[in-house]
Amino acid sequence: MIKKFSLHCIEKVLFFIGIFLLTSEILKQLLLTFVMNNGHYNLWYFPFQLCSLPMYLLVLYPFFHTEPARNTILGFLSTYNLLGGIAVFFDTSGMHYPLLILTVHSYLWHILLIVTGILSGIFLVQKLSSENCISYTKRNKRQPTRTSSRRLLPSFSRITLLYILFALIAEYLNHILDSFEEINLFYINPDYRMEQIFFVKIGELYGNNSAILVYILATISGAGILYGAWNLMIRFYSSH
Structure with missing residues (x-):
């Protein structure tokens, strides 16, 4: 099933999803500012949460021309952002707005995050599987080589370093903007009580x-589990 997808087609779909996310986010910010807040910009809605990142990464993806950079972006989308898209549906309270169109936008946004994560993972699985099949033909072996795995599959440490980089940027923005208005990017601002489901109790205790x-x-850890799942799929499709 996975091998029937066109890599070029997946890249085009991902780019158009990125354009849609960017365009809809601009409209969302305009509605929040001029319809809901009388022309005053509310930093609380500044678009740099974990679930905001695909908007930037998908639009910038075509401008990265090296395979390691592109694979790292796809690896990030298929793990950390897929996790974010799934996790939000365990507590949807933060997805509801006074304006119905913003509520619909929020649900659609996170559904697209899941779609994006799955498509990114499929892209990597198909790409690696295809290369491994070529390698098998040349070497007449049934197992993928370490060289091809390293070349096509980004290491989890590299993907996690990207997550940590974004988290550090978010915390820096929290620090410099907190004096102006309430802001809690990535939900890691120590000035605000942790309210994420499952973690609020830890904060209380x-x-x-x-x-x-x-x-x-x-x-x-959650992203690591997804990373492991994609690896299993790569091994499965490489051997069939």
């Missing part, structure tokens, strides 16, 4: 900083 740390570690 062990303090807010502990809850933030556990939240970050849980995010990395």
Whole structure:
């Protein structure tokens, strides 16, 4: 099933999803500012959450011309952002707005995150599987070579470093903008109580900083599970 997808087609779909996300986010910010907040911009809705990142990455993806950079972006989308898209449906309270169109937008946005994550994973699975099949033909072996795996599959440490980089940027923005207005990018601003489902109790018992740390570690662990699942699919399709 996976091998029937065209790699070029997937890239085009991902790019158009990115354009849609960017365009709809601009419209969302305009509605939040001029319809809901009388022309005053609310930093609370500044678009740099984990679930906002595909908007930037998908639009910028065509401008990255090296395979490692592109694969790292796809690896990030198929793990961390797929996790974010799924996790939000365990607590949808933050997706509801006074304006119905914004609520619909929020649900559609996170559904597209899931679609994007799955398509990105399929792209990597198909790409690696195809290369491994070529390698088998040349070497007459049934197992993928380490060389091709390293060349096509980004390491989880590299993907996680990208997540940590974004988290550090988010915390820096939290720090410099917090004095102007409420802002809690990535939900890791220590000045605000952790309210994410499952982690709010940790904050109550062990303090807010502990809850933030556990939240970050849980995010990395969840992404790691998805990364492992994609790896299993790569091995399966490479051997069939």
